[in-house]
Amino acid sequence: MPNQPAAGRPASHLFYQSRLRRPLASHAEGIYIWDETGRKVIDGSSGAMVVNIGHGNPRVLEAMKRQMDKVTFAYRLHFENEPAEELARRLAGLMPEGMDKVFFVSGGSEAVESCLKLARQWAVAVGQASRYKVISRFPSYHGSTLGALAVTGYDALTAPFLPMMQAMPKIKAPTAYLDRDNLSMEERGLKYADMLEEKVLAEGPESVLAFIMEPIGGASTGALTAPDSYYPRIREICDRYGILLIHDEVMSGAGRTGKYLGGDHWNCNPDLIALSKGLGAGYCPLGAMIAPSRLVQPVLDAGGFAHGYTYAGNPLACAAGLAVLDEIENHDLLGNATRVGNLLRQELEGLAERFPFIGDVRGKGLLLAAEFIADRETMAPLPKEMNAYQRVVDIAYERGLIIYSRRTRGGTEGDHFLVCPPMIITPEEIAETVGILESTLAELAAELGL
Numbered sequence: 001m002p003n004q005p006a007a008g009r010p011a012s013h014l015f016y017q018s019r020l021r022r023p024l025a026s027h028a029e030g031i032y033i034w035d036e037t038g039r040k041v042i043d044g045s046s047g048a049m050v051v052n053i054g055h056g057n058p059r060v061l062e063a064m065k066r067q068m069d070k071v072t073f074a075y076r077l078h079f080e081n082e083p084a085e086e087l088a089r090r091l092a093g094l095m096p097e098g099m100d101k102v103f104f105v106s107g108g109s110e111a112v113e114s115c116l117k118l119a120r121q122w123a124v125a126v127g128q129a130s131r132y133k134v135i136s137r138f139p140s141y142h143g144s145t146l147g148a149l150a151v152t153g154y155d156a157l158t159a160p161f162l163p164m165m166q167a168m169p170k171i172k173a174p175t176a177y178l179d180r181d182n183l184s185m186e187e188r189g190l191k192y193a194d195m196l197e198e199k200v201l202a203e204g205p206e207s208v209l210a211f212i213m214e215p216i217g218g219a220s221t222g223a224l225t226a227p228d229s230y231y232p233r234i235r236e237i238c239d240r241y242g243i244l245l246i247h248d249e250v251m252s253g254a255g256r257t258g259k260y261l262g263g264d265h266w267n268c269n270p271d272l273i274a275l276s277k278g279l280g281a282g283y284c285p286l287g288a289m290i291a292p293s294r295l296v297q298p299v300l301d302a303g304g305f306a307h308g309y310t311y312a313g314n315p316l317a318c319a320a321g322l323a324v325l326d327e328i329e330n331h332d333l334l335g336n337a338t339r340v341g342n343l344l345r346q347e348l349e350g351l352a353e354r355f356p357f358i359g360d361v362r363g364k365g366l367l368l369a370a371e372f373i374a375d376r377e378t379m380a381p382l383p384k385e386m387n388a389y390q391r392v393v394d395i396a397y398e399r400g401l402i403i404y405s406r407r408t409r410g411g412t413e414g415d416h417f418l419v420c421p422p423m424i425i426t427p428e429e430i431a432e433t434v435g436i437l438e439s440t441l442a443e444l445a446a447e448l449g450l
């Protein structure tokens, strides 16, 4: 089993979520990563959809070294620093109109947490203290901290902490592809969006502060994309009830879908945006909340934002973030994510024709997923005991490809896997990736009798 630690590795003092142990990463370059035994695999999930510009980019490493020679830490209460200033300026230029304030953090959970706390402090500052509920979707994942978990729709992660946090109201994620009614996709989009209005009315509009969603889903839903009609209707409902719209772009942002923000595909106008993952692209931990002055100013005027992290705006992380942005812009990585993403999507659709247990292929750019089903008519999921989501990852790894998978979908359990290679991937490397996927699916079909 190649995705096991090398024989003879001593017991570890480290621990993560489970007892599983993995090989040591030795080095990485472009779309490839090598383990301690010299085995090379394609990083087909960019880690956890993080390493958007590929591994070992020499220009990013050079920029980081230059910054290291100057200063690696300057505390924000004592000094401002140039990379943070410049990165905030560049990011503001990439955001929807009016989103001109940037609050740096070190990861996705912190970015989401910051959005929730700024929203709440704004409501208090403008005399709307009754608003505190943040509606989100089920399933969804918004992070590991208790605030971000409260809006996460993923029972196994949230249940152990319920006495410590107030679980927030949820609406169903827009799994229109599963519906077997007579409605068109666009009508279904409106139906799912209207669930927000129903929930707001049920909760009491004066108690609702915000609605948080991923414009294009991440691992919890497998790149779930709503019908086009969903997005403007959500904005309309938020406006009608004075609710802030928070876009969690931690996975869909930083260019992965072929536009800088996932929400840019529909010109959404969110009130707050959480970014991370591809922002530092694995070169440094980095995240950001983006907000408009109209929300930030009342909070600052009322005494300040009661929130902050020691590593916020770290000069080294921001220098890495700037160099990552240069790569995206100078090498047209958004264009490449669109072009190569279309190619990969076509290939996945071809695999769905060959393997009938693939029931849906979805996503945009290089945030793509495929879902397993038992029956195309009913879209019934594969039985849980088959453990298909885990087997597909293990077989792919043995064959030299990392992919990412989960067993969750709107309301019921289902298996999906994501293929999200770095945005620098070439058509030849796509062919190599798809070749491994095809043989993986053939082995899975034989093993599970599909």
Ligand code: PLP
Residues within 6 Å of the ligand: 048, 107, 108, 109, 110, 112, 141, 142, 143, 144, 214, 218, 219, 248, 249, 250, 251, 276, 277
């Ligand atoms: N939000 C989304 C959509 C994510 O996919 C993730 C991580 O996977 C997070 C938030 C949390 O980010 P982090 O793990 O960096 O705290």
